[in-house]
Amino acid sequence: MVTRAESAAATRRALLDAATSLLAAGGPEAVTLREVGARAGVTRGAPYRHFADKDSLLTAVAAESWERLADHVRAVRTDPARSAVEKLRGALDALIGVGRAQPHLYQLLFWQPGHLNRLERLHRQVCGPEGDPQAASRAADRFQDEFLAVVADVVGEEDARRYGALLLTSAHGIAGMEHSGQLGTDKWQTSADSLVDTLIGMVTG
Amino acid sequence: MVTRAESAAATRRALLDAATSLLAAGGPEAVTLREVGARAGVTRGAPYRHFADKDSLLTAVAAESWERLADHVRAVRTDPARSAVEKLRGALDALIGVGRAQPHLYQLLFWQPGHLNRLERLHRQVCGPEGDPQAASRAADRFQDEFLAVVADVVGEEDARRYGALLLTSAHGIAGMEHSGQLGTDKWQTSADSLVDTLIGMVTG
């Protein structure tokens, strides 16, 4: 037998897994609450016991992904076998790799939180904190902190912010352009990896 | 009195204007064919006489926006009052400016075409060309050509591709991060404009 809390936690986990899987397979349009519920073994109304609405569910998925990304960068950063520059490359590749392997999820990471926070933040100020949509922002923050630490190991503390912002935005842009297929053309005669090389060369040279 | 062709062209124009307006105001979710039709003075079924489906309508909106962007960069590039570096700044600001002023449209520019082309290109190969979804890609191509020419004026022909790709992806990343609100935090202590400065300094210095 299982306690009620355990059952509820398992359902919530199953809902998140189902949403993540559907998002990866077919984008946000494919994430329907009915299908999410079905894959989690519940019906369409059940998600509303765990998330305010569909956007909250997707925001929770984004939060988990940010957490994974932050953990990964932390693991890279504390790997004694890598040099500082190799760690930087690992961090950049991590972000771009998500864009490449899971474009829908990647888009969610940078789109949903911003879209939500603009409106929901005001909403939370009125209704009081609910803890949910903040989670994505905090997780993204943690990723940025890890990334900043990696950059600091390469260019030093005082230049970390300046170069970190440039590196992060550039990596984000590379991922986005690659995702939209505008880097694959022979017009630019380059690749994401080559651009990362150039980027790293700029801050180390 | 108006001819039938004139009437149809006017309706198509009104549909595009309505879709553009709705997109700017409330994002893709707010663009409903019923509301688009209502604002254009027709009913919900009318758009299907001009566009295959909702995605085609949005792709047409994206194509028009790419055209405007390309025209703007061309105007900047051929402005005799500006230096080469000032032209580069103008081109970068144009892209970032769209991201700032019309985030939903900006997202459409880089998201929809890539998402569609991946699947639709195969579809067109079977059903024969329809001319519509290609328009967005061609317009985006024209923008990139203009941008490439601006970059060539600064760094020379042979380095234009290499630096052009880096500048374009970086600008895209800056726009995206600013849009998602992740540049506004005091963590980075920088701004989109400041990053553009750094970027230009890197390729000119």
Add this chain to the structure above:
DNA sequence: ATCCTACAGTTGACAGTGTCATCTGAGCGC
């Protein structure tokens, strides 16, 4: 002038969707 055709636009219908009010039933404190 009359018929005919092409076609822009209308209308009714259908399958899905997110969301909510209401109901049900089982875990758990008393």
Add this chain to the structure above:
DNA sequence: GCGCTCAGATGACACTGTCAACTGTAGGAT
């Protein structure tokens, strides 16, 4: 044991994109 709480089920509603069938008129053919 009783009763409360809450996870989940269910019915309903408004709204969406999409298509088949229909209507009316511009404009060429006779």
